[in-house]
Structures are given as C-alpha cells and as structure tokens.
Amino acid sequence: MAAHRIYSMSFASVYPHYVAKAEKKGRTKAEVDTIIEWLTGYDRAGLKTVLDDKSDFESFFAEAPRPNPDRALITGVVCGVRVEEVEEPLMREIRYLDKLIDELARGKAMEKILRS
Incomplete structure (x- = not known):
C-alpha cells in the first residue's frame, strides 16, 4: 500500500526536496539535473515538462527517454x-535516484556518481 502512494506521488512534489538536500550540502540544482539526465535520459526541456505536468513517479520512469x-x-x-x-x-528505479542524490549530498565526485 505504501509503495502505491509513492508511485502516484507527483515527481514535481519530490524534486524540490532532492534539490534542497543537495544545496544544503553545497551542491547545485544543476548537479541534481545532471544526475536525473544521466539516469533517465530527460534533457532540460523534458525535465521541465515532467515537472510542469506534475507527472507521477510511475509515469516519470515509464516515459524516461x-x-x-x-x-x-x-x-x-x-x-x-x-x-x-x-x-x-519501479521501486528500484526510485531507489536508484535516491541513492545518487544521497551520494551527491555526501560530497562524492560527479564522475563517481555517474559511474564514469
């Protein structure tokens, strides 16, 4: 039941928390966006559309380019x-993103976060 609530949550409602977590540790919104692009293939315009449309997590990952x-x-x-x-x-995809944001907030180098 709890997982279903997460899936139906708007990605746009959680995104500011990802950014705030990163910025609180001296990282940037641009770095958060780079992580999302690496993980999903959404470019800046695609991410803006997802946020504007208030896509839920299920759609966000299902429609990842x-x-x-x-x-x-x-x-x-x-x-x-x-x-x-x-x-x-789907929960694994959400946890992948959570893990990458955690690594960013912990000060890990972008090359390592992006598995380069």
Whole structure:
C-alpha cells in the first residue's frame, strides 16, 4: 500500500526536496539535473515538462527517454534497504535516484556518481 502512494506521488512534489538536500550540502540544482539526465535520459526541456505536468513517479520512469543501462551499477543502502536487492522494478528505479542524490549530498565526485 505504501509503495502505491509513492508511485502516484507527483515527481514535481519530490524534486524540490532532492534539490534542497543537495544545496544544503553545497551542491547545485544543476548537479541534481545532471544526475536525473544521466539516469533517465530527460534533457532540460523534458525535465521541465515532467515537472510542469506534475507527472507521477510511475509515469516519470515509464516515459524516461533513455534509461541508462549503467544504472544497474548503482549499489548500496538507501533507507536501510540494499538498492540492488529491491525486486519491484519501479521501486528500484526510485531507489536508484535516491541513492545518487544521497551520494551527491555526501560530497562524492560527479564522475563517481555517474559511474564514469
């Protein structure tokens, strides 16, 4: 039941929290956007459309232009759960994004966050 609420949440309602988390640690909105672009393939205009349309998380990930195949390299723990062990595909995508934002906020270098 809780997962369903997350899926139907507007991505636009959570996005400012990602940005605030990054900025609180001295990182930038541009870096958050770079992470989203790397993970999903949304460019600046596409991301703006998703935010303006208040797309839910399910649509945000389902309609992602180019999901990065290297996202499977994202491992670690978010909210006490190992990202690579999340079985439900949409929840795994959400946790990938959460993990990348956490890495950004912890000061990790962009090259490492983007698995370059």
